[in-house]
Amino acid sequence: MKSILLSLVSLLFVSCLSDTEKPTAAVDYTAQNEKEITDYIAKNKLTATRTDSGLYYVINEAGTGVKPTASSNVTVAYKGYFTNGNVFDKSGDAGISFGLQQVIKGWTEGIPYFKEGGNGILLIPSALGYGSNGSGPIPGGSVILFDVKLIKVN
Template sequence: MKKNWKFLAVIAIGFASCKGGFKQGDGGMLYNIVDHKSSTTIKEGDFVSLQGVIKTEGDSLLSSTYEMGRPSALMMPKPQYKGDLPSALQMLGEGDSAIVKTNIDTMLKKTPGQQKPPFKGKYIVYYVKIEKVIPKGTSTEAAFQDKIKAYFKGISDKTKAEEPGKIKKYIDDNKLTVTKTASGLNYVITKPGSGANLAAGDTAVISYIGKFTNGKVFETNIKEEAMKNKATYNPMNPYKPARFAVGVKQVIPGWDEGLLMLNKGAKATLVIPSALAYGEQGGGPIAPFTPLVFDIEVIDIVHPNPNAPKPVMPQMQMPTAQQPQAKK
């Protein structure tokens, strides 16, 4: 989050020092190139990695790569129409930053089927910083892909090296007195429950808040928490307690291990290293080598019914030899 606000502060300072303010582009687009360092610009087909913050004209945050903890990567597409975001990005190069306002009315006219955004205003506002450009140029596809793979490996190695520091900082900043298990899971029971702990095969009924170590909530099944952030709230989500069997690999390893230390009514904070979460591959909004924090409450424990009938394995029909047909 600090990086996000630091970037916005730099953008604001740059904008204030730019006497010309926004310039008029095609299709009602407005743009202000705050920092222009590159002598070359992005071309269609180039690989681009960028940091970006997307806001409404009313300054409500829609999305931020800084909060997600990783830049956004794309192959620069051909602009769909004059005045869209790709057409603005093609005015920039590596190291450049800009504020771009794309016109919503133009977007709706030029992209049939596009739904009107659920917020008021004339523009969608993008704050972008181009981190890396790998030109396609005349490179063979194999050589081009090798350069992209090398870039991602460098990012991955850096993220992996930073992970222990992120975990320690979160624990220190939040003054958590954690217990660390042999696997690397850090946990603290913030409210003891009652009765026996969950056992493998039990069904846990839980409420949870999932966060990155920068404090950004990426998922929760608690409606009140979700509504605090418009970017994560989904009105179609029923927001009810989650139910799943524990200790049988239905969830990430950090949950399986942590929940077995809890009983009904217990609350706990789990600080989970990526090795016990989504690992070096990541998943969805979770980048590779990302440690996660979960605040969990065990609402109920459902034990398996020992008298339930065991599932019957289907009988396999043995193949029979085909009878030879009688000769006519």
Template sequence: MTDRTKPEFDAPTAPAPSELVIRDLIEGDGAAAEPGDTVTIHYAGVEYSSGEEFDSSWSRGQTARFPLPDLIRGWQEGIPGMKVGGRRELTIPPHLAYGPAGGGHFLSGKTLIFIIDLLAIG
């Protein structure tokens, strides 16, 4: 799969969801990720309320490789089932991201939106 360009985010108009929202933007045609897998991805993340980008592998110019069990729960629950070659949007409420406000992380208390391209598994 060739690397796609960095995604654009649509500004949310509805209130932030209280549960994980998974939306496939592009259905992949490769192997599907499993809960314990290590994945190679490109991703970008923005805050739901402001639309401000807080992280992006595209902006750094390199992919990221992570074991799913080491990531926030929203990714642990939102990436399995995604197929290599796919692009998925995850909208993650605070309890599945960095916890409630005052939790010590700069994203604590915030609902987050990620767009993830799954490049490889393993």
């Protein structure tokens, strides 16, 4: 009898939680990210291309070598930063190697726009990056930019 009463009291308490105390769904940063990216492009006088997914990319040099696919393993030198210029990650000049299926969606989609030897910028909304939760030094909802150089398709 005591356990039934305890269960009923627990059930009543849980059902009385306010909406602010219940878990919430992920925040949609789409419009905010789009404005941040387009403002950055205008401020820096970039010529960028927007894809259907919301990724923007700038090709400074197209490259002349092999063009990767979304499932390729590549070696890329990069610098990752926010629209305010603060750098959160950087590779060495020799780059790092990885499979394009093992990285954020913005890289899986964006790196194949370059050929070996090519370089440019990926402007990635949070939906193609680290989402509304973030990761490490990258807060949830963040637009992230990468200067990339495709060194090699492995």
